[in-house]
Amino acid sequence: MAGRFAPSPTGDLHLGNLRTAALAWLSARSQGLGFVVRMEDLDRHQSSRDHELGQLRDLAAIGLDWDGPVVRQSERFDLYEEAISELAGRGLVYECYCTRREIREEIAAASQAPHGPPGSYPGTCRDLSAHQRARRRAEGRPPALRLRSDGREIEFVDRVVGPVRGVVDDVVLRRNDGVPAYNLAVVVDDADQAVTEVVRGDDLVSSTPRQIRLQELLGLPRPRYAHVPLVVDAGGERLAKRAGMAVTLQDLDASGVGVAETIRWISSSIGDETTTLRELATRFDIATIDPDPRPAPPWAAHSV
Numbered sequence: 001m002a003g004r005f006a007p008s009p010t011g012d013l014h015l016g017n018l019r020t021a022a023l024a025w026l027s028a029r030s031q032g033l034g035f036v037v038r039m040e041d042l043d044r045h046q047s048s049r050d051h052e053l054g055q056l057r058d059l060a061a062i063g064l065d066w067d068g069p070v071v072r073q074s075e076r077f078d079l080y081e082e083a084i085s086e087l088a089g090r091g092l093v094y095e096c097y098c099t100r101r102e103i104r105e106e107i108a109a110a111s112q113a114p115h116g117p118p119g120s121y122p123g124t125c126r127d128l129s130a131h132q133r134a135r136r137r138a139e140g141r142p143p144a145l146r147l148r149s150d151g152r153e154i155e156f157v158d159r160v161v162g163p164v165r166g167v168v169d170d171v172v173l174r175r176n177d178g179v180p181a182y183n184l185a186v187v188v189d190d191a192d193q194a195v196t197e198v199v200r201g202d203d204l205v206s207s208t209p210r211q212i213r214l215q216e217l218l219g220l221p222r223p224r225y226a227h228v229p230l231v232v233d234a235g236g237e238r239l240a241k242r243a244g245m246a247v248t249l250q251d252l253d254a255s256g257v258g259v260a261e262t263i264r265w266i267s268s269s270i271g272d273e274t275t276t277l278r279e280l281a282t283r284f285d286i287a288t289i290d291p292d293p294r295p296a297p298p299w300a301a302h303s304v
């Protein structure tokens, strides 16, 4: 049984990522759970080993530890393909030849938005005949694979956000470049790594019903979920590496803010100021986290 942090190694972690990682770790350790780190490096163009090492260095710097080796999604395609085959064998997968642009245009032209989270697939390729599929293939279009969903509504109670419901759409399982899709990979990995508690940013809450449905279809256990608020800048925008903001440990160090100050900010943001997260882990409860967006500390606005 474990909690986890699953960053995409596409850059340095910023204060928002570090706070989310700390909350995931605190929640796991406060309950005596294991804690694993998984690198979500399916995007081979943006991911790099340098970013991965930098992220692990920063997680360790704020006092997090993890159990076992760090797992990389790029090395686990077999597991994802196995899951896709299982779904395909039950008639739950179809080929989709649409480009993103075609999907956007189709949604814009439709009188009713498709069911599911914003941008949900309108089902264009759901019922293509073998002939139509062959024609598209002959045009040189590689297909993505989608779940043949049944428009089912999934409900769950998030430990921070509260009750959540969402309709499951025809989510992509394998992208048209052959890479397994995030929602599929995350479900396979959470189960394979015995993750029983998912603490992550609340930008992912609308994807959770899809992930729960995939767990159900694959016969995998459902972890508990806690979606924590993102950290925002003075304009209310989610934190990102932008000119004029010191948001990574390295930027902060360069502008004279040490790691201890960052840990103090993380702990005070949950109403319990300390300089070591280990001490906090003795008395932490994720259910006490305020679901509203979290303002960045004033010192992050300083120019680097």
Ligand code: GLU
Pocket (backbone or CB within 6 Å): 005, 006, 007, 008, 040, 186, 199, 200, 201, 204
């Ligand atoms: N890799 C995702 C991200 O960095 C997080 C996925 C998850 O926690 O499920 O945003």
